[in-house]
Amino acid sequence: MADSVEESLVKVDDLWFTTDTIIIIRAENKIFRVPGGILAARSSVFRDMISFPQPEVVTTNSDFEQMDGCPVVRLHDAAEDVEVFLRAIYDSSMAVRMHI
Numbered sequence: 001m002a003d004s005v006e007e008s009l010v011k012v013d014d015l016w017f018t019t020d021t022i023i024i025i026r027a028e029n030k031i032f033r034v035p036g037g038i039l040a041a042r043s044s045v046f047r048d049m050i051s052f053p054q055p056e057v058v059t060t061n062s063d064f065e066q067m068d069g070c071p072v073v074r075l076h077d078a079a080e081d082v083e084v085f086l087r088a089i090y091d092s093s094m095a096v097r098m099h100i
Contacts, residue, residue, distance in 0.1 A: 021050055024072045025086070028079040032086055033070065042089045049073065
């Protein structure tokens with residue numbers, strides 16, 4: 001019986017998060033620690049960024065930065081803008097306040 005149920009299941013790709021990746025976003029002097037799966041689902045730029053394999057250990061590569069064992073993504077945007085962007089993605093109550 002269980003096999004027939006599993007065979008009839010349909011995966012919804014855009015709501016199937018396969019990454020457990022936590023990333024740290026750095027903008028100006030602020031850092032944000034966020035789950036990558038939702039960010040990747042909402043942003044093709046972050047989806048592509050997260051899909052690249054990350055080194056397992058810290059290397060001497062100056063292009064790769066880690067904090068708390070998580071990859072750091074540096075943005076050149078204003079920290080205030082990045083915070084609003086992330087709140088729009090992760091804070092569902094913000095949509096209510098913005099009347100979306």
